[in-house]
Amino acid sequence: MYKIFIEREDDVYMASSIGKRVAVDCGLNRSQQTKLVVSIMELTRNIVFYAGKGELQINPSPPHSIEIIAIDKGPGISNLDQIFNQSFTSKTGLGLGLSGVKRLMDEFEITSNIGLGTKVRAVKWLNNGGNFI
Amino acid sequence: MIKLPTSNKVSYGIIELNPNGTIQKINTEGNRLLISEESDSDNLFHRVKNNEIKTKLHECFMGKSNEFIATIDTQPHLFLFHRTFKDQRLVNIHIYIFNVIHIQNSHEYNNWNNHLLSSIGEMAAGIAHEVRNPLTAVKGFLQLMEQNHNQEYIQIAKSELDRAIQTLNDLMSVSKPEFFQEKHTTFNLCSEIESILLLFQNQLYHINLIKKFEHENALITGRKDQIKKALFNLIKNAIEAMTEGGTLIIEQYDDAHEIHLSISDSGIGIPKDKLRLLGTPFFTLKQDGKGMGLAQVFNAIQSSNGKIRVSSESGQGTTFFLSFTKTLQHSNSYLGGHSMIQTVNSKEELSQFLKDNIDFYTKEWIQYLHKNKSYLISLIRENGLLEEYEEEGNPIIKVVTENILELKTEEIMDWAKEGGSKWVKTDFPIHLSLELFQSARGIIWNAIKIFYLESKHSLSMEEFFALERYVNDIIDLYIDSHTAYYVNYKDELLKSHRETVDELSVPIIPIAEKVCILPIVGNVDTFRAKKIREKTLFKVKELKAERLIIDISGVPFIDTSVVNHLFKIVKGIKLLGCSTILTGISPDIADTMIELGIEIDNELKTKSDLQQALQEIQ
Numbered sequence: 001m002y003k004i005f006i007e008r009e010d011d012v013y014m015a016s017s018i019g020k021r022v023a024v025d026c027g028l029n030r031s032q033q034t035k036l037v038v039s040i041m042e043l044t045r046n047i048v049f050y051a052g053k054g055e056l057q058i059n060p061s062p063p064h065s066i067e068i069i070a071i072d073k074g075p076g077i078s079n080l081d082q083i084f085n086q087s088f089t090s091k092t093g094l095g096l097g098l099s100g101v102k103r104l105m106d107e108f109e110i111t112s113n114i115g116l117g118t119k120v121r122a123v124k125w126l127n128n129g130g131n132f133i
Numbered sequence: 134m135i136k137l138p139t140s141n142k143v144s145y146g147i148i149e150l151n152p153n154g155t156i157q158k159i160n161t162e163g164n165r166l167l168i169s170e171e172s173d174s175d176n177l178f179h180r181v182k183n184n185e186i187k188t189k190l191h192e193c194f195m196g197k198s199n200e201f202i203a204t205i206d207t208q209p210h211l212f213l214f215h216r217t218f219k220d221q222r223l224v225n226i227h228i229y230i231f232n233v234i235h236i237q238n239s240h241e242y243n244n245w246n247n248h249l250l251s252s253i254g255e256m257a258a259g260i261a262h263e264v265r266n267p268l269t270a271v272k273g274f275l276q277l278m279e280q281n282h283n284q285e286y287i288q289i290a291k292s293e294l295d296r297a298i299q300t301l302n303d304l305m306s307v308s309k310p311e312f313f314q315e316k317h318t319t320f321n322l323c324s325e326i327e328s329i330l331l332l333f334q335n336q337l338y339h340i341n342l343i344k345k346f347e348h349e350n351a352l353i354t355g356r357k358d359q360i361k362k363a364l365f366n367l368i369k370n371a372i373e374a375m376t377e378g379g380t381l382i383i384e385q386y387d388d389a390h391e392i393h394l395s396i397s398d399s400g401i402g403i404p405k406d407k408l409r410l411l412g413t414p415f416f417t418l419k420q421d422g423k424g425m426g427l428a429q430v431f432n433a434i435q436s437s438n439g440k441i442r443v444s445s446e447s448g449q450g451t452t453f454f455l456s457f458t459k460t461l462q463h464s465n466s467y468l469g470g471h472s473m474i475q476t477v478n479s480k481e482e483l484s485q486f487l488k489d490n491i492d493f494y495t496k497e498w499i500q501y502l503h504k505n506k507s508y509l510i511s512l513i514r515e516n517g518l519l520e521e522y523e524e525e526g527n528p529i530i531k532v533v534t535e536n537i538l539e540l541k542t543e544e545i546m547d548w549a550k551e552g553g554s555k556w557v558k559t560d561f562p563i564h565l566s567l568e569l570f571q572s573a574r575g576i577i578w579n580a581i582k583i584f585y586l587e588s589k590h591s592l593s594m595e596e597f598f599a600l601e602r603y604v605n606d607i608i609d610l611y612i613d614s615h616t617a618y619y620v621n622y623k624d625e626l627l628k629s630h631r632e633t634v635d636e637l638s639v640p641i642i643p644i645a646e647k648v649c650i651l652p653i654v655g656n657v658d659t660f661r662a663k664k665i666r667e668k669t670l671f672k673v674k675e676l677k678a679e680r681l682i683i684d685i686s687g688v689p690f691i692d693t694s695v696v697n698h699l700f701k702i703v704k705g706i707k708l709l710g711c712s713t714i715l716t717g718i719s720p721d722i723a724d725t726m727i728e729l730g731i732e733i734d735n736e737l738k739t740k741s742d743l744q745q746a747l748q749e750i751q
Binding site (some may be wrong): 009010012013020030031033034035037038042045059086090094095096097099100101103104 | 210299627656658660689690691692693694697700716720722725728729730731
């Protein structure tokens with residue numbers, strides 16, 4: 001398991017390059033690699049922009065899946081439904097990050113408590129999204 | 134025997150009047166308190182400045198009263214009116230003015246002295262007895278000597294006289310008032326107790342005295358006369374507590390650090406609830422007590438760094454425990470100041486030693502480097518430092534030499550700063566400079582060892598370690614500062630490099646009239662995106678471009694944030710009248726962008742690669 005401390009934008013690229021390496025090691029095709037890496041970038045960028053700091057865990061468990069977990073102790077997300085029906089407008093992005101991750105990954109769950117923080121868990125399946133297709 | 138100090142005389146005002154109210158005589162105090170300078174009339178009532186006093190004085194004059202109290206300068210004053218008659222005829226009137234507070238103070242002072250006097254007086258009666266005994270003996274021997282001259286009698290007479298003189302001296306020392314703060318001296322506790330006990334000789338006849346002195350030569354340090362007086366008070370209290378007779382036990386013993394003394398009586402004891410009040414000034418359990426005795430005791434013991442503790446049982450007796458820090462026989466040679474001087478000396482000597490031998494140790498250092506770290510030698514030779522060191526000496530040894538006597542922190546830091554930034558410029562790797570410093574530290578240690586051997590071990594272990602710590606502190610300060618400045622400078626350098634790279638990373642290339650290409654290579658973070666936007670807008674304006682081709686084939690991943698930045702750039706240059714063609718989106722990125730839900734603006738043309746874009750323009 002990789003655990004990357006996220007505090008600055010540089011850490012976003014650090015996390016994404018580790019994600020890229022894991023994706024390659026697990027044999028994901030280019031398209032799936034990109035989806036995983038972009039998901040990592042979206043989640044970690046959210047941490048930098050909204051929570052200030054947090055951490056990202058990358059949990060490869062071949063031959064089944066790669067799990068990514070982003071945890072922060074930030075302000076929490078109050079308008080989750082807005083975010084997922086894409087009526088939210090972001091100041092720093094397109095407002096598509098979280099809902100995009102949900103579509104890019106195969107499993108997605110989010111827990112967010114106002115004032116306590118947010119935890120996002122997303123999984124990319126290897127047999128389905130992997131080399132077989 | 135005891136004189137009242139003259140400084141305590143009470144000043145009062147006195148005025149002598151004729152029966153008609155004219156002033157005959159007035160003293161300065163009376164003048165000061167009462168009389169106004171504004172008039173030169175000799176009638177009292179024309180001269181009194183305070184109207185309230187004037188009215189009251191007038192009442193007295195009319196015979197309504199003979200005394201009153203009035204306030205002058207915020208202090209209450211008592212006025213006494215006294216008429217003197219001669220043959221039933223009023224001759225003159227005296228007015229006395231007393232400051233009430235002064236009177237109270239002086240009353241208290243006199244009372245305290247009276248008490249002291251009475252207690253000394255009681256003592257004196259007893260002591261007279263003790264002095265008379267040896268004197269009687271001397272007289273007897275003198276009579277004997279009239280008849281036959283015997284050397285032995287003279288000896289006895291002399292020693293008896295000594296005893297009498299000693300008794301009187303002791304009496305003096307416990308009754309001497311304290312006008313100055315006594316200095317600490319070292320003295321023998323047991324012999325002082327013996328001499329105080331002599332003063333109580335007459336009372337000790339009906340009391341059983343047990344002395345247990347474990348260590349008769351025990352020395353303590355403190356205010357000798359005060360402690361003697363305290364012991365006198367304690368013994369006196371003990372004896373007074375045993376009016377019906379009893380046992381007085383004075384015990385002295387010591388442990389590793391302290392000398393203990395306990396004074397126990399088998400007297401009436403002190404009630405439990407009063408124990409904690411002991412030593413409080415004015416607290417007393419005696420009928421005629423003043424509450425000063427134990428206050429003096431506590432004060433004296435504590436001011437001599439001693440400790441005092443009481444235990445008492447009603448009807449059983451009281452014990453006072455005193456303890457004093459042990460004074461060692463050779464204490465004088467261990468006083469702090471002395472060893473300080475030695476440390477300074479050893480620092481001075483070491484500084485001189487290093488200065489004298491800097492060439493030698495620099496050579497030794499270079500030799501060591503040659504032998505063990507030849508890569509360092511070649512590096513410092515390349516940087517032209519080897520020659521400098523050979524000529525001027527090792528810089529660390531120099532820093533240590535110049536800072537042993539007095540640590541000049543800022544100088545060290547300046548020096549380190551100079552070295553640190555110079556070495557950055559020559560790209561001297563930091564881990565190698567640390568190796569250099571550490572090797573110098575080793576050489577300095579060799580030098581200190583030689584210094585120690587040459588000093589013929591006159592340095593104590595403690596001094597040696599103090600020097601060690603000191604020298605290390607200097608070296609560490611230099612190394613820390615050097616590293617800090619080095620890293621700092623490197624950071625600055627990196628920052629300025631990054632700025633240059635960022636400048637270069639927005640290469641807008643004009644390829645045809647009013648057509649430019651912007652290839653973006655690498656990750657696009659917020660900082661870089663901002664740079665790109667600024668630069669692009671500026672360049673588009675400058676080149677009067679109408680078409681800008683942005684090629685993102687060099688960007689590894691496109692997430693919503695990057696797209697957001699791109700869209701902003703596109704919107705910006707559109708405002709300048711320039712349209713954008715986006716090229717270089719790979720299939721997997723396209724796939725991802727679709728999943729992300731990114732929609733490409735209609736305004737933004739996209740082509741799969743540069744070639745297509747160029748064809749479109751032509």
